Amino acid sequence: MQIRDYYGRIPVSMARKKIEKKSKGEKPQKTLFAPEAEEKTFTVSGFLDYLNSSFGKETFFVTGEISSFQNHPSGVYFSMKDKEDESVLSCYMSPWVYRSLGILLEEGMEIKTGGVPNIYKPKGRFSFKVESVELTGEGSLKKAYDALKRKLEQEGLFERKRALPEFIQKIGVITSRTGAVIDDFRKNLEKRGMRVFLCDARVEGTKAVPEITRAIRWFNTRMPDLDILVIIRGGGSLEDLQAFNNEIVAREIFGSRIPTICGIGHDRDIPIASLVADHETSTPSIAAMLINTSWNRLKEELPDYQSRIIVGYEGELDSRAAEIVRITGAFLGYFRLIETHYQNLRMRIRSGAQKLEARFGDIELAYKEISIKIATALTQGMMRIGERLNSYDTYLAGVSPERNLKLGYSIITNQKGRVVRSVEDVEVGENIKSRLHKGEFVSEVKQVKKE
Template structure:
């Protein structure tokens, strides 16, 4: 994004809103101006492609915006003689666009002062010939610089002339004001320093530590001059990722750009924010003694390093920063510090690792040599034992062969005896079975039944005594060819 263009667009919007008597957002919202500054449209189509700009807005402001950006503006209509023909409004727009390029720093004495809500009107008078210049300033810009105007106060203003379209009067559109004289500046500096110090903004306990080995750096300074080159040339080659915003750093007029840059970086993923500029007088360093900028730096979520050159009084921005040094080179050296230490530490560690490796290697060498000697000894013992085992195995195998032959003979001898004994036992068992069969036949219940005997039972139990039954009981009687059921009518006991 072109922050200088964004500043010009915002200044133009202020003047346009003043002419129309409307709030700033009625002209354009901040997001629209930021997109214009980022894309830098060159034609009408480019401008209409931006959100927030339609035909009506383009008809009203398009030519002015393209003129600010440096794009192509559609040609003006011509009259019958081939000469350009302007409306009053269009001519005043072109005139104001040209007057905008006539920006100047003007010194004078405040002769009148009128603050009306969001507007500030005052007159600046030349002390020599009483010449008067009407001035207009937005009250929010007036508050930005922390100066309370009084009649007779000598100041310097930054701005550009513009014609107010509703009245046709010329006035100075003021963007910045500052005090005149080192005494006045010194007094304002001391008063603000005391105020901020009493609030604790300079206290060491509120300062954030700059992280070790920072990698992502936000950088705010002017792209012109030697400062940025001194800083970059002194940064070590440690792979820093640098996000840079070009900003004015001279005088009060730089305040708004510096604040916008700080706001931008406060939303970015960075490790540290660096704000640098070369040395200068108290007057040239006024932006870095601005109360609103100092408070923005104090409110940053990431550590802030200020490297601002100065003669005597340390800029308030440096006092409130988490680290303040006197030169951009000193900032670079500080950022390199932990990286340099890391490189030195790595060299020491590399050496220590090498020596430790050599030491361990030597220890392992001795250990391996001892192990090799032990292995040779153990292998000798193993081979000796192996020879003994082999000899014993051969003897055992020879014994086994002899024993097998002896066992074979014993088996042959025993086979006849076993067979003979088996045959004799077999005959004995056959005789035993025959005798047993005869006995079973004699005691077989079915044989007794066939001889005329019977078996009486009651409830599945054999009746062995008359005491097991009584008159009227039903009993079962089994004979050789079947069963009968009978009722007991009489029981006679036998003594």
């Protein structure tokens, strides 16, 4: 029999004995309260700090049933009870952690908590500071599932269903890259040139919820032009699918601006995430087949369009062939007309050539007569030109300065280079230049006499 106080605390002395207690055959284990070589003395505050520091070095996981539950603004206070011996553990969880769980906790639920032991110093109260919670047991999981389903259904989150986009090409997928799910999904997609963008996320465990919600936000922020967002995982029990029966995940899916498909394998109850999504399928493979249906209109109407194109093409060919025949006939008519004109021109040229040939003798005779006349006229003209040139030569020889110089005359120029024609063109003392037939000399004017 164990003695507990009102808050379910075990006295430290008893806790120490229980921790140090060993079963037969077990190897000795190191304990928190193992005796040390040297004695240490603590203050109460220092000792509690030491214990909290030692407890906080490791995360512990504890399973049990919620026996009491109180949700306060300062945090969530509840107790976990052991079914076997009615042991009780006081627990505390911060408001932020509780909001991030996406689970509505109630008394009687079986849960698995992760956290660290902690002693509240002002009261000396021992409690378990919870950092993560998972539901365990089919009853608790089903109870939480039904409660969340009723809540979201009353809010209308299951009613909005956006239509599947037509001709889907860009697909965002959220699932674990290590499983076979993504390969099955890709294999069932038809070869339509679709592009798949995978965001790796855990689909089971305590880290599944934050990773799935983070992936949904990432696609909506970084790739808002996606045609569809697909969240898939293989089958599993209600406990395995806790992340997809989570309120936070459900609201994130509902808030996605990109249309969503949830392909989550399940047995009886459809996951909450699938109920909130725009489209729900029971397996990832069926999700891929659903995407293939976005191309149905093309597959159905393509043969009709193909037939229309062929018929239209054949009609156009017939029309063009008739046009070619018409144009060819017109060209042949033009060619015949050209041939006729060619023959007429040829006859006219031949007739003209015959006429020219008949008159060739007359033309040759006239050419000879004209040549003689031209030659005679040229000879007479040259003679007249020669006579004129002789007369010009005689005249020039008579007036040439060179001739006068040869006769003893000279040409006098003043200092300005001007020809001296009278005494007024020179001055006394000026040097003048006299040009003779052979050579020249310079003289000075000594005296000027005017007549």
